[in-house]
Amino acid sequence: MNPTPRGRCRAHRGSLAALGAGYRQAVRPGLDTMIITREQVRSKLRDWRDGKISTEEIFEWAGSLYPNTECEYEDREGKESNSVTNEVLAALDMVNINLNIPEDAEILLEF
Numbered sequence: 001m002n003p004t005p006r007g008r009c010r011a012h013r014g015s016l017a018a019l020g021a022g023y024r025q026a027v028r029p030g031l032d033t034m035i036i037t038r039e040q041v042r043s044k045l046r047d048w049r050d051g052k053i054s055t056e057e058i059f060e061w062a063g064s065l066y067p068n069t070e071c072e073y074e075d076r077e078g079k080e081s082n083s084v085t086n087e088v089l090a091a092l093d094m095v096n097i098n099l100n101i102p103e104d105a106e107i108l109l110e111f
Contacts (some may be wrong), residue, residue: 033071034072035074036072036074037075038075038085041085045058045108046109048102048105049103049105055095055101055102058092059096062089062095065089066086066090067093084111088108092108
C-alpha cells in the first residue's frame with residue numbers, strides 16, 4: 001500500500017478549531033497537513049466512554065477524519081501505512097454499522 005498522500009484533511013477545510021483542542025498543523029512548502037495523534041484519539045474515546053460526548057458525536061468526529069487519504073498520522077510505522085490511530089478511526093467511523101456503545105471505548109483504548 002502506498003503511503004498517504006499529503007494534502008488537506010477534509011475536516012481541516014475552514015478551521016482546526018472545529019475539531020477540538022490539540023490538533024497540530026504541520027506546514028510544509030505549499031501544503032497544510034493536519035497531524036492526528038494517538039493522544040487526541042484517546043481523549044475522544046475517554047470523553048465518549050465517560051458520557052461527555054454522544055455516540056453520534058464520536059461517529060461524526062471520526063467520519064470527519066477518516067478515511068486517511070488527506071491527513072497525516074503521527075504514529076505511522078516507518079515507510080508502511082500502518083497506524084493504530086487510523087485503525088481506531090476506521091472502527092469509530094463504523095459505529096453505526098457495528099452498533100458500538102460507549103462501553104466499547106475500553107477495547108479501543110487498549111488497542
